[in-house]
Amino acid sequence: xxxxxxxxxHELFPAGLRVxxxxxxxxxxxxxxxxxxxxxxxxTTCGLAREALKLLRERKDGYDIVxxxxxxxxxxxxxxxxxxxxxxxxxxxxxxxDGETSRVMKGVQHGACDYLLKPIRMKELRxxxxxxxxxxxxxxxDTDSLEVIDGxxxxxxxxxxxxxxxxxEDIWAGKKRKEAEAKHDDKWFTDxxxxxxxxxxxxxxxxxxxxxxxxxxxxxxxxxxxxILDLMNIPWLTRENVASHLQKYRLYLSRLxxxxxxTDFGGMMKHPDTASPDPPLMTGxxxxxxxxxxxxxxxxMSANSKGHETHVKGILQGPRVEPKGLFTGENxxxxxxMDMKIAIRQSSMPSSGPEEGRIVFDCSVPDHSPQSxxxxxxxxxxxAKFIETTEQPLYADSRCSTHVxxxxxxxxxxxxxxxxxxxxxxxxxxxxxxxxPYPPSMQSQSFGSISMPQYDSQVGWLQQDLQISxxxxxxxxxxxxxxxxxxxxxLRFDYEQFVDPYECxxxxxxxxxx
DNA sequence: CTACGAATAT
DNA sequence: AATATTCGTA
Numbered sequence: 001x002x003x004x005x006x007x008x009x010h011e012l013f014p015a016g017l018r019v020x021x022x023x024x025x026x027x028x029x030x031x032x033x034x035x036x037x038x039x040x041x042x043x044t045t046c047g048l049a050r051e052a053l054k055l056l057r058e059r060k061d062g063y064d065i066v067x068x069x070x071x072x073x074x075x076x077x078x079x080x081x082x083x084x085x086x087x088x089x090x091x092x093x094x095x096x097x098d099g100e101t102s103r104v105m106k107g108v109q110h111g112a113c114d115y116l117l118k119p120i121r122m123k124e125l126r127x128x129x130x131x132x133x134x135x136x137x138x139x140x141x142d143t144d145s146l147e148v149i150d151g152x153x154x155x156x157x158x159x160x161x162x163x164x165x166x167x168x169e170d171i172w173a174g175k176k177r178k179e180a181e182a183k184h185d186d187k188w189f190t191d192x193x194x195x196x197x198x199x200x201x202x203x204x205x206x207x208x209x210x211x212x213x214x215x216x217x218x219x220x221x222x223x224x225x226x227x228i229l230d231l232m233n234i235p236w237l238t239r240e241n242v243a244s245h246l247q248k249y250r251l252y253l254s255r256l257x258x259x260x261x262x263t264d265f266g267g268m269m270k271h272p273d274t275a276s277p278d279p280p281l282m283t284g285x286x287x288x289x290x291x292x293x294x295x296x297x298x299x300x301m302s303a304n305s306k307g308h309e310t311h312v313k314g315i316l317q318g319p320r321v322e323p324k325g326l327f328t329g330e331n332x333x334x335x336x337x338m339d340m341k342i343a344i345r346q347s348s349m350p351s352s353g354p355e356e357g358r359i360v361f362d363c364s365v366p367d368h369s370p371q372s373x374x375x376x377x378x379x380x381x382x383x384a385k386f387i388e389t390t391e392q393p394l395y396a397d398s399r400c401s402t403h404v405x406x407x408x409x410x411x412x413x414x415x416x417x418x419x420x421x422x423x424x425x426x427x428x429x430x431x432x433x434x435x436x437p438y439p440p441s442m443q444s445q446s447f448g449s450i451s452m453p454q455y456d457s458q459v460g461w462l463q464q465d466l467q468i469s470x471x472x473x474x475x476x477x478x479x480x481x482x483x484x485x486x487x488x489x490x491l492r493f494d495y496e497q498f499v500d501p502y503e504c505x506x507x508x509x510x511x512x513x514x
Numbered sequence: 515c516t517a518c519g520a521a522t523a524t
Numbered sequence: 525a526a527t528a529t530t531c532g533t534a
Contacts, residue, residue: 200526201526202526224519239518244527
């Protein structure tokens with residue numbers, strides 16, 4: 001019903017960037033389109049330069065950036081570049097197969113903000129938004145409102161461009177901006193100009209999930225920041241970001257296997273009261289191990305749900321195959337959850353009042369319905385994904401069970417949730433949501449600790465398995481429920497209404513069975 | 515030169 | 525504590 005609560009464009013910055021690709025070669029057009037889509041950009045392709053110009057003129061405010069080939073039959077790429085620069089002042093990236101200096105030079109001289117050589121790779125497209133941003137920044141200096149806007153400055157600032165050709169000013173200097181066009185995407189850039197802080201990637205549950213999923217997909221033996229990054233396919237994320245997270249993740253794992261040799265989950269939760277109900281099911285490690293086929297140990301899946309374990313084990317063991325040891329040969333049987341803290345930040349925004357706690361929400365149901373959930377959740381303003389909340393532990397809320405009434409009848413549809421049987425490459429991860437930067441005024445305040453969910457895939461297959469094997473009846477809802485915690489979190493709030501039962505089967509099965 | 519990852523900084 | 529950055533190594 002409220003499908004379009006907000007325009008994705010505003011909430012997750014680089015995502016939704018409107019790119020116009022111009023190339024007379026249909027093959028390249030396709031390839032580029034695909035790659036750009038993967039970057040979560042909104043792509044429009046065009047085989048004719050003239051037509052491109054026409055499109056641009058018709059919808060002056062319809063595109064954020066243009067990528068054009070240099071050699072085109074109907075109109076010289078440089079010509080197009082010129083027109084664009086003159087008429088709409090959009091950033092233009094030129095490309096060609098050869099890297100002949102003179103051509104590149106020409107492109108640059110004509111105002112190209114970048115010059116890519118074919119074959120073009122993802123890494124080269126991931127950060128093209130930087131050009132849009134840069135332009136905005138230099139153009140609209142007037143936007144001094146370093147106010148709120150939890151917008152994307154963070155992520156943006158955070159990502160590193162492996163290839164900027166220019167420091168920025170040069171190119172844009174002297175160009176006059178048009179107020180008119182400045183408005184549509186101003187939401188993105190507002191106050192970016194003044195406040196470009198360093199980006200700090202907040203590893204939200206969602207992000208972590210993708211991370212774990214990637215790790216599991218690759219196998220611990222072979223994981224490396226680079227590969228993870230590629231799998232995660234999140235444009236603004238850098239290898240360093242992943243490396244850093246990986247380091248932390250490994251630390252967690254090693255620590256776990258070390259001291260926590262056989263303890264079951266019981267003590268894990270910091271908030272017993274609330275925690276116990278929704279046990280951290282399988283945490284990444286668990287899964288990894290379990291899945292990984294470590295010696296039979298995998299069995300001791302998170303025992304959280306009393307008595308359910310058995311089922312879980314069985315299920316888990318079933319489908320899961322790819323054994324890749326987390327830590328080769330080390331104690332495989334330990335499982336714990338990686339504790340993740342969700343920061344509850346205070347916003348000192350005038351309107352909201354300092355005492356409001358906010359949780360970085362950014363949850364997204366893996367496959368579909370991310371919008372259903374997200375849309376509701378995300379405040380329209382600023383695109384920040386914060387949810388107001390008190391400081392209680394995330395687990396504390398069990399409303400879900402009550403509110404979210406999903407109809408248990410249709411487990412079938414559920415499999416989609418975890419991205420289980422899904423394609424191996426997480427191509428669908430495009431629904432990523434950059435976490436909003438902490439507004440200047442926000443600070444990390446208190447934390448609720450939750451265990452990291454990593455079951456994405458597990459859940460996925462788990463559910464699938466269930467369906468397939470018709471085990472549903474046997475399986476306790478709890479088990480099934482062992483889904484991504486973030487999902488629950490999401491549910492905690494009152495968006496039940498937005499959740500489509502069929503789409504989010506997980507919700508059913510009384511996740512929060514107390 | 516790239517990618518890792520431990521150490522170290524913020 | 526969580527991330528970023530640095531830096532020696534492969």
